[in-house]
Amino acid sequence: MPQETRPQPNIVLVFADQLRSSAVGYNGNPDVRTPVMNHLAADGVVFTSAVAGCPVCTPYRACLLTGRYPLSHGLFMNDVRLPESERTFGEIYSAADYDTAYIGKWHLDGNQRLAYTPPGPRRHGFGFWAVGNCTHDYFHSLYYCDTPEPLYWEGYDAHAQARLACDYIRSRDPQRPYCLFLSWGPPHNPFEWVPQNYLDMYAPDALHIPPNTPKPVRRDLAGYYAHITALDEALGWVLEAIRASGQEENTIVVFTSDHGEMLGAQGYNRKQLPWDDSVLVPLIVRYPAAQRPACRVDVPINAPDLLPTLLSLCRLTIPAEVEGTDLAHLVTGTEGTAPDSALIEVIAPFSEYTGPEWRGVRTNRYTYARTLEGPWILYDNLIDPYQVHNLVGDPAYNALQAEMEAKLQGWLERTNDTFEPAATYRERFGHVDIDERNAIRYTP
Template sequence: MGKKPNVIVVFSDQHRADATGYRGNPDVRTPYMDRLAAESVDCTTAVAGIPVCCPSRACLITGQYPLTHGVFVNDVNLGNDAVSIGEAFKQGGYRTAYVGKWHLDGHGRSQFIPRERRQGFDYWRVLECTHDYNHSFYYGDQDKKLKWDGYDAAAQTQDVINYIRASQESEQPFLLMLSWGPPHNPYDTAPQAFRDMYDPAALTLRPNVPDEWSGMARTDLSGYYAHISALDHLLGQLLDVLEEEAIDNDTVFVYTSDHGDMLGSHGEVRKQKPWDESIRVPLLIRYPAMLGKAGKKIAAPINTPDLMPTLLGLCGLEIPGTVEGSNYSAVLQGVGPEPEAALLTCVHPFGEWHRGAGGREYRGIRTTRYTYICDLNGPWLLFDNETDPYQMNNLCSTESNRELQTSLHHLLTALLMKRGDEFLPGDHYLQEHGYITDETGTVPYTD
């Protein structure tokens, strides 16, 4: 292959798949994401298999499933048992860089993270977690808190641009991960110019938003879309720099998110839930030198643990034995068997979806067409997403769909067996890992 490609992974927090122009959303303005989609492999059924912040990020960094890496609640530490994506690329001769939100350290959201807990990343401009996007701090190599200037996603993007430009002096390729905090709530803190783009009263609600939720949903969506348009503008800056430096053809460029956001659909907010608004995420992968630049869509369900091995596969690098996800680099090239289903998991409900708010453990699958979910009591949800794209008609346990449900249940059972997942109550796994939670099932964090 000659020189290995650079790899840039840009991922935002809580960006659901339908909130883009290229997916047909009539309201949100994302011209640069639309441009990227037209030049990329668009994975139209990409899912966050455990749709909540820390667990999803741990799956991304390790290529493992939550019961293996052990991060199935927020604000706990990701250990060093797995070979991380940073370590795997470093072993392949890459420089490694990470900028933005980390949320995998578990030692407090505002604490300095020493090198031995950075999962193989050398260039480091990181804070564990904050959602105060206009008063945001970070650490570099020293235990000295530094401040991002203004809207943190913009300052982080400029830092990454500087890194890309400086990297042209080196023959060594890089893996660069940029982790934006928005569009995660609070929704009303995007730069004013982007907030002015959206009038809540003019927005289109998904049909599965109950009438009594419409006012809140419109208000939240206007700010959510403002954040997304701000990020889209920054994405455009990154794409322009790659062209200016003449490395766009030989760079693997990814845009995705750690999970989605319900935003009033089905009378629910935020994440953890098994509906599409929570689990489906954007996943655009552009690598013109190998995949071409014409753009194409892949409907096969690709899960968060699959991204690490797929990127290693695109770069011709060894995939560590600790990885559980699948290498779909051949699928991106139009060859090789496609995945049949992505595994969906809630090990233990907590926080905004604690048991008192209706939270429950579940296991399920998302295929290209169907969603099938079981809770501890048995089958819970079954949707035909082709005929019912807003998931408003639960087919579970209906006589006419018994054969379909049985087939999907067998598929789910096979995936759970493959993962060694006995689907036990969440308290079992909390005790197994020694996690102590409060009354909402949340592991308390310190600032």
Template sequence: MKNNEKPNVVYILTDQWRAKATGYNGDPNAITPNIDQLATESINFTNSISTSPVCTPARAALLTGRFPTTTGMFMNDVPLSPEERSLAKAFKTGGYDTAYIGKWHVDGHGRASYIPPERRQGFDYWKVLECTHDYQNSEYYDNDDQDIKIWPGYDAFAQTDDACAYINQHSENPFFLVLSLGPPHFPHHNAPPKFQKIFSPEEIIFSPNVAFDDSKSEAFTRKEAAGYYAHIAALDQCVGDIAETLKAKGLEENTILIFASDHGEMLGSHDKKPFTKQIFWDESCRVPYLLRYPPFTSEYQNRKVMTPLGTVDIMPTLLGLCELEIPDTVEGRDLSICVRNPVELEEHVALYMSVSPFSERNYLDAAYRAIRTNRYTFVRTSDTEYYLFDDVEDPYQLNNLFGTPEFAGVQKDLEQELSKQLEKIGDPFKKKEYYLEKWEYEVGDFGDVPYSR
């Protein structure tokens, strides 16, 4: 494929946005007209599963196509090896310009430290901070300048403006651009005021798997949910700006535009308080994933793909769509056939995991390995607890079917499939101490790897 025929790729990556929280997915709280419009023009991977539903592990899986047990990236704030054969390096080898704007969180050398070019995983244009959730007047580094710069105002808007400027200035050569936005990750109350005013805590409608122990817990969750949806409404504007810029520049037809997230947010579901992720429930692990590429998607607009898309599958799928070489280190699967043609891969599953739970909210949780099929979720924990959900009949995962006679056959098949997937990647699934010792990580009282600003 000649350079002028190669599609551009614009990847809008949000943080902690669960799949249910969009208008097109039927969430009555979500105000997302631009994303809803994009959904009508896109292929919707309805079973997009975070390989490890927390920031650093999910982002490392996206960048490498490899599992956390392979790379050691199963904790926040640990460093991704500069030697990885990353997604951006593959695009560069294929003749692409590469750009990254926003949150990074795979460097592991301090959350506000300068990241030198050799640790940027193949990205050239670079306006990045390792990690912040300030959102208002937040900090970043501009390419090779080691002096801190400030995004003016709500950083998602400023970062989107910068991404739009990049698109306008880079129409000659194919480009791979990642716009990595911090919201709707908490804190939930620093979206622009006009968006916060839209959402009243008392009017939030919760899903059937949310229950409260007392009025104080309910008031807290309602307040956080209102702020969460305010961020979502603000970021919908960002998605609209990117889509409009591509159209105005005449790049809409030759650009793969993706809207996605690294992981979800429990927000009260299954008695898990706001801010919670890492765990195996749908709200934590399943994320939105829209892919628009008119040469392949215009004929099948608004098509839902049930085939599970794990985070590790994204790298080979994008490279496959762009007809670029997929490194042999990649452990995910190229699912581009599901974009090119209206087909489902019935046998494909998404393996996902929590290797060593950490943070004050999660450190007492059991580690787990799980698989998602186009219908079922199957989970095994390090405490030998098991869960089996029919995600079609029971989308809120209220009924654990493990051990029920009528699902004995399904259970047996899924147990075997999970064992097969773990054997495939060489994961013995042991207690978390095994992995901490293997990768020589020292953790604090809440299981975290200590980090500096």
């Protein structure tokens, strides 16, 4: 259908928490069962170099929703409230006469993790609301709608959230477009809090352990995969609801994650690290009405790029304050330009990660990061996909290291980052009520 006669597309953006790019079948994982994700990947555009530029929960969500980088919106640690002055997907799409909805984990309303977010500016334009700020108690998961009376998801929360998303999709007026966010807590730990039938699919001793994992955590890996398979089934329900609504052709489906999970790789757990297990995330975009033939794209794409890209696909104006890059042409197959690298960074380490602050870049082939002390890591991910051979200081790679450093300096200039110690940024943005792990004090 010609663009000028095509109706405004719907948006269904589904994202998991702590799902690394290597933990899906369509990227070659031999163990995890993800038939729905695999089918979606076969129908859509797969971004193989998608990164969570600031790989931790709250910062990613702020970058995703605003299209801006952490030193612009100020959220580079968990449990910080997104300023009401920041415009998000919800406000922008509501102003364009879309129905808007957010279901699941929010983690943008400050350090009261189980508190109520009342209707108004703290919901940032999302109309339909079934949200908990932050919990990973997957079988006793609290959320709120439009009153301060807490509600609880029935059973495994990601499944209940998916069912509500299906109800929302089925109830839409086909004459009015909608923008739906479905935000899951899994596969974030605890890895054992998953329905038993999914755990039974994975025998820990039968799992393949990557060569970058010195102390295999087989039981955790089995639980991690069980969560992912549970999410895969729930994603199938959502996709079927879209199909049954008659709106599949004109619905943009996005599937991604807020960051990865180290799971013992390089000797680390969780996130906030520059290795691919932490920063590289799945990203699939399917838009049957306007996308190119299904393919894999290796152009780097970062969280702030999703808002301008989707606005462009919807033929809506991109606000001037948005800092991400419009990469819609990579979905449609038309002409366009794109950055050759993506910024990755941890501005103020906290909680599990007790190492140094760092800045880096990820291209479609190389990863480079430095600390305040100097260059830290450099990998050729084509010949070293598990990132076990650090090339920093190798004379044979001096030219490459200099090239990657130049790319990083370009990003630091673009984001107005002079790369100071973490305390400088915490003080600048008022993030000073911190505990002994340098984390914002929060009420669980």
